Amino acid sequence: MTLDLNSVPRLAPGCRLGENNKQQVLLMPERALRLNGPSLEIVQRCDGAHTVQEVVSDLQKLYSKADPQKVESDILGYLSLLHEQRALDFESSKQL
Amino acid sequence: MPTTPSNPLAVIAELTHRCPLHCVYCSNPLELANRSSELSIEIWSRVFREASALGVLQADFTGGEPLARTDIIDLIRAARAAGLYVNLITSGLPLDEAKLASLAEAGLDHLQLSFQGAQEDVAQEISGTKSHAQKLRVLGWLKNFRVAVTLNFVIHRRNIGQIPEMLAIAESSSATRIEFANVQYYGWAFANRENLLPTREQLDRSLELIKQAQERRKGKIRIESVVPDYYAKFPKPCMGGWGRKLILITPSGDALPCHAAQVIPGLKFGNVKSRSLREIWENSDAFQKFRGEEWMQEPCRSCDRREQDFGGCRCQALLLAGDAAATDPVCSLSPLRPKVDAILASVNAVPLVGAQHAPPHLGTISTISSESPSSQHSNWLYRPNPA
Numbered sequence: 327m328t329l330d331l332n333s334v335p336r337l338a339p340g341c342r343l344g345e346n347n348k349q350q351v352l353l354m355p356e357r358a359l360r361l362n363g364p365s366l367e368i369v370q371r372c373d374g375a376h377t378v379q380e381v382v383s384d385l386q387k388l389y390s391k392a393d394p395q396k397v398e399s400d401i402l403g404y405l406s407l408l409h410e411q412r413a414l415d416f417e418s419s420k421q422l
Numbered sequence: 423m424p425t426t427p428s429n430p431l432a433v434i435a436e437l438t439h440r441c442p443l444h445c446v447y448c449s450n451p452l453e454l455a456n457r458s459s460e461l462s463i464e465i466w467s468r469v470f471r472e473a474s475a476l477g478v479l480q481a482d483f484t485g486g487e488p489l490a491r492t493d494i495i496d497l498i499r500a501a502r503a504a505g506l507y508v509n510l511i512t513s514g515l516p517l518d519e520a521k522l523a524s525l526a527e528a529g530l531d532h533l534q535l536s537f538q539g540a541q542e543d544v545a546q547e548i549s550g551t552k553s554h555a556q557k558l559r560v561l562g563w564l565k566n567f568r569v570a571v572t573l574n575f576v577i578h579r580r581n582i583g584q585i586p587e588m589l590a591i592a593e594s595s596s597a598t599r600i601e602f603a604n605v606q607y608y609g610w611a612f613a614n615r616e617n618l619l620p621t622r623e624q625l626d627r628s629l630e631l632i633k634q635a636q637e638r639r640k641g642k643i644r645i646e647s648v649v650p651d652y653y654a655k656f657p658k659p660c661m662g663g664w665g666r667k668l669i670l671i672t673p674s675g676d677a678l679p680c681h682a683a684q685v686i687p688g689l690k691f692g693n694v695k696s697r698s699l700r701e702i703w704e705n706s707d708a709f710q711k712f713r714g715e716e717w718m719q720e721p722c723r724s725c726d727r728r729e730q731d732f733g734g735c736r737c738q739a740l741l742l743a744g745d746a747a748a749t750d751p752v753c754s755l756s757p758l759r760p761k762v763d764a765i766l767a768s769v770n771a772v773p774l775v776g777a778q779h780a781p782p783h784l785g786t787i788s789t790i791s792s793e794s795p796s797s798q799h800s801n802w803l804y805r806p807n808p809a
Binding site for chain 1: 431474477478479480505507509531532567568569570571572596598599640641642643644
């Protein structure tokens with residue numbers, strides 16, 4: 327399954343949210359990614375229950391002052407980066 | 423100069439030195455800790471809480487074989503309860519599917535399975551134990567659990583030609599990550615160095631294959647590669663810099679800046695039985711010794727790369743230069759680099775087919791091998807199992 331608006335992102339096995347000294351992080355094998363603002367909002371929705379389209383819509387509402395096109399392309403870029411790092415799997419929405 | 427250290431990011435917990443394998447490149451020290459000296463779970467639990475409070479994110483459970491601890495499930499629970507991400511680095515030998523289920527249930531995040539080769543014969547020669555078939559069984563079971571899987575292939579002269587078969591093993595598994603980690607030359611590997619170092623030609627070929635695989639498997643498997651630093655132009659930033667990112671706790675509780683730090687004479691290590699992790703990290707003699715740049719000699723002291731590689735590895739400087747504060751002799755700028763080049767020249771001059779017949783330089787420690795596994799491969803110095 328690859329990334330499109332209908333796919334359902336889910337954190338890969340061994341990848342999860344964590345917190346240390348009030349800083350939210352994405353924990354994964356041999357590394358950790360600091361999450362702030364939008365990146366945290368995105369990762370929190372990668373739970374196997376939201377389509378990419380739903381994540382995009384949610385964030386467009388949250389960041390209503392930003393250009394909606396830019397929000398979408400930023401999210402797609404971030405999700406594909408996480409996928410490349412093997413922190414994210416994409417499931418087909420039909421499985422829901 | 424009092425240096426204020428940043429937070430450590432990971433604590434490497436050497437839970438035990440007991441191990442069913444006898445690998446000729448084991449990173450444990452030559453003097454192994456006995457079972458009777460191992461820390462209790464109460465102390466480990468406190469260490470995990472202190473680590474988390476200090477800013478540590480991950481605990482790497484290693485050994486020896488960490489599964490040799492009968493309280494491994496409770497150790498995982500304790501680290502998770504402290505808020506840490508738990509990695510387990512294992513040979514897979516003591517595992518069955520039920521044990522794996524209980525590790526996953528306890529909260530294991532990531533399992534790293536070590537491989538000594540892609541086939542039973544080389545794996546057995548290197549580890550002194552029949553273990554390869556069991557590792558393949560473990561890979562099958564792992565598909566049933568939501569745990570991240572890394573395959574750790576330790577690369578050396580005898581298995582460096584097996585990269586394609588190693589990739590095939592990884593691709594038939596649920597692994598999302600592969601480490602092709604060439605042996606680094608300390609401890610047991612230092613004693614067996616002449617039989618482990620690959621030739622330049624072998625190394626170049628393997629790096630080309632790994633590069634191709636990285637491109638082909640992008641988005642599927644993350645492939646990481648570590649070269650033997652004897653062949654590198656500049657040294658590795660060992661442990662991300664001395665006392666900058668990692669803290670290692672030995673089975674008996676000594677806190678070390680690096681796996682091999684005990685080879686450096688005169689270093690005083692704090693022990694977690696009597697001191698807090700923060701106190702050790704911030705103030706202990708061993709961690710302060712090579713922090714910052716004050717200790718550096720030329721050519722490091724005025725080198726532009728000193729903030730990238732921190733002068734390389736202190737233990738390697740001790741082993742090759744006889745001075746832990748010297749520039750790591752693998753650096754092409756080190757006045758002692760010719761010594762490393764001479765080692766490489768002798769390795770590259772030995773015909774490959776005869777490599778296994780060349781006696782290793784055992785030096786004065788050869789007596790330790792009297793406890794080694796019975797084996798026809800008498801030219802290796804095998805790591806024994808401690809009492």
